[in-house]
Amino acid sequence: MSRRADAWTAGAVVAVALHFAPAAQAGGDPPDPMAGEALAAARCAECHAIGRTGESPVAVAPPFRTLQDLWPLANLAEALAEGIVTGHPQMPETRLEPGEIDAFLAYLETLSR
DSSP: OOHHHHHHHHHHHHHHHHHHSOTTTTTSOOOOHHHHHHHHHHHTTTTSOOSSSOOOSSTTSOOGGGHHHHSOHHHHHHHHHHOBOOSSTTOOOBOOOHHHHHHHHHHHHHHTO
16 A cells, blocks of 8 residues: 555545544533533423423333433443434334433433532
């Protein structure tokens, strides 16, 4: 392989790694829990209780404050990136971008404090 091809391959690997690295690890700003809360309000509150109190509007949709009791939050990152398709029967497929995942998980962590 030529040096030019080696350099291109190395550059591509770095670009992909930086794209998928959390912002805090890439030297950027830490995830914003308020952005995660806004995302939850816009995309999830129709079915889920998204705050520290209250019942979910759809009974089979777990309140977000209980998610860490059901699954390790770190395990949700991959599912959110690939697309959750089996949350509860009425749940639409949910897929988030890397920055959205970081913000959403940061928000969920605030619910356990």
